Amino acid sequence: MTSGFDLSPIDHAARVRAICADADGTTLHTDLTDVRWLTGFHGSNGWAITRRDELIVGTDGRYGDKAREETAGTGATIVVEQRADRLHRRLVELLGDTEVALDASAVTHSTWTRLAADIDLVNRPSPITRARRMKDAAEVERIAAAAACADGALAEVEPNLCGMTELEVRAELEYLMVRQGADDRSYETIVASGPDHGARPHHGASRRTIAEGDTVIIDVGALVDGYHSDMTRSWVIGDPTPEQREIYALVAAAQEAGLEATRPGVQATEIDAACRAVFDEAGYLDWYIHGTGHGVGLDIHESPFHSPISTDVILADDVVTIEPGLYRGGFGGFRIEDLVHVTESGYRVLTHSPKRELN
Numbered sequence: 422m423t424s425g426f427d428l429s430p431i432d433h434a435a436r437v438r439a440i441c442a443d444a445d446g447t448t449l450h451t452d453l454t455d456v457r458w459l460t461g462f463h464g465s466n467g468w469a470i471t472r473r474d475e476l477i478v479g480t481d482g483r484y485g486d487k488a489r490e491e492t493a494g495t496g497a498t499i500v501v502e503q504r505a506d507r508l509h510r511r512l513v514e515l516l517g518d519t520e521v522a523l524d525a526s527a528v529t530h531s532t533w534t535r536l537a538a539d540i541d542l543v544n545r546p547s548p549i550t551r552a553r554r555m556k557d558a559a560e561v562e563r564i565a566a567a568a569a570c571a572d573g574a575l576a577e578v579e580p581n582l583c584g585m586t587e588l589e590v591r592a593e594l595e596y597l598m599v600r601q602g603a604d605d606r607s608y609e610t611i612v613a614s615g616p617d618h619g620a621r622p623h624h625g626a627s628r629r630t631i632a633e634g635d636t637v638i639i640d641v642g643a644l645v646d647g648y649h650s651d652m653t654r655s656w657v658i659g660d661p662t663p664e665q666r667e668i669y670a671l672v673a674a675a676q677e678a679g680l681e682a683t684r685p686g687v688q689a690t691e692i693d694a695a696c697r698a699v700f701d702e703a704g705y706l707d708w709y710i711h712g713t714g715h716g717v718g719l720d721i722h723e724s725p726f727h728s729p730i731s732t733d734v735i736l737a738d739d740v741v742t743i744e745p746g747l748y749r750g751g752f753g754g755f756r757i758e759d760l761v762h763v764t765e766s767g768y769r770v771l772t773h774s775p776k777r778e779l780n
Contacts, residue, residue, distance in 0.1 A: 425602030426566045428646060429559045433461040437476050437495045440548055444473045447519050448548070449512075449540075452527035454719045455549040457647060461491040469497075470515060477515060479508055513539045524550065554716070554724055555738035560648060561762050561771075564717065564740055567650035568760055568771045570601040570643035575654065575774050582637060583658045587612040587626035590639065598643040607642030607649040608721050614638075614658075619753030622711050622746060633659040636753030638746070642721070649721045651742050652772040653758035661779040668705070668747050669755050669779045675699040676757040676776075679713055679727075679743040683761060683768045689731040696745040697729075708749050714742040717760060739763040740771070 436459050450456055450469040457463040460476065464484040470477040476497045480488050485501035492499065500515070502508035522545035525533055536542060556564070574597035578590060585593075591610045598606060613624035619636040631637060640653040655672070657665050675696040682695040693713040700706045712728035717740050725733030725741060735741070741763060746756030757776055761768040 431559045434495050444471050447472050448522040458553050462488045556740050563645045563648035565771045567643040567645040570598045570603040571641050572774045573601040574598045582631050586628050586630050591626040603643035605644040607644045611640035616751050616753045620748040620750045653756045655755040666779045672755045675745040685737040687735050689725045689727040689733040693727040708747040737765050
């Protein structure tokens with residue numbers, strides 16, 4: 422545990438028992454996030470093999486002790502080799518001549534080709550990726566803690582936005598999130614200000630100084646024990662113009678419509694459509710240039726995804742964002758984003774920074 426929070430332990434042993442008990446043959450897991458979710462081990466190189474009542478984790482010499490420590494109690498057999506070619510040979514030996522399931526979406530074409538030269542691979546969706554979708558109480562606890570770190574950092578920085586550069590705001594937020602107890606930032610904080618930068622949803626940050634009259638978008642999240650948070654708030658520096666008031670009010674109304682549509686059993690397209698309908702009715706739909714949200718967990722972007730072409734259905738214990746926005750060069754932009762835990766009856770908001778009204 423590296424975070425500054427007293428968090429409930431994650432029961433990796435129970436996850437291993439469940440995945441291995443349901444195993445149909447042999448499965449190779451190469452997605453590092455899947456490996457971490459299942460076993461607790463996280464590093465830059467590793468894989469896991471699951472069979473009925475068996476778990477094997479392989480990694481290189483940099484992570485041997487770490488893998489043993491982080492998988493303790495799961496019953497995992499740890500395989501460590503110093504060199505990549507030797508680790509590959511051990512993997513081939515362990516898998517033998519049997520058919521091995523691997524999720525092709527989790528590897529590059531070159532990696533699949535290299536593995537398939539020595540292993541009888543069949544493409545099959547990862548059972549871990551499916552299981553990761555619904556968050557348990559310990560996971561929601563970590564995501565909520567990460568959200569609280571971002572809330573606290575933003576509360577300190579917001580009063581001083583005018584006169585700071587975008588880069589200064591980003592650096593201050595990322596420093597303060599760690600001071601609040603986070604392990605790191607969740608992603609590179611977005612600070613987009615003014616009529617041009619504010620019109621770019623993923624602008625990032627620059628040396629531009631935030632000035633009177635600017636629209637400002639800050640998209641900020643923290644990382645706690647591997648789990649991400651995600652939040653966006655928007656402002657006008659100084660007195661807003663009538664146009665700025667109108668656009669901000671539309672974004673706020675669209676976000677509220679998206680939240681109201683969020684509940685188990687709805688199509689993700691319905692959440693997206695609820696937001697778009699507000700913009701369409703007002704004649705601003707062409708200012709909306711991205712999807713409405715996504716799942717959040719050990720990855721910052723994971724299923725479900727809210728967009729016009731999504732095939733996802735919202736499930737209880739999803740943790741998702743609702744984040745409509747409007748952007749136009751010469752005007753700037755606004756986005757409002759909350760992170761919510763989907764419950765049996767609706768949702769619970771995990772991000773608590775105020776959403777300011779433009780008076």
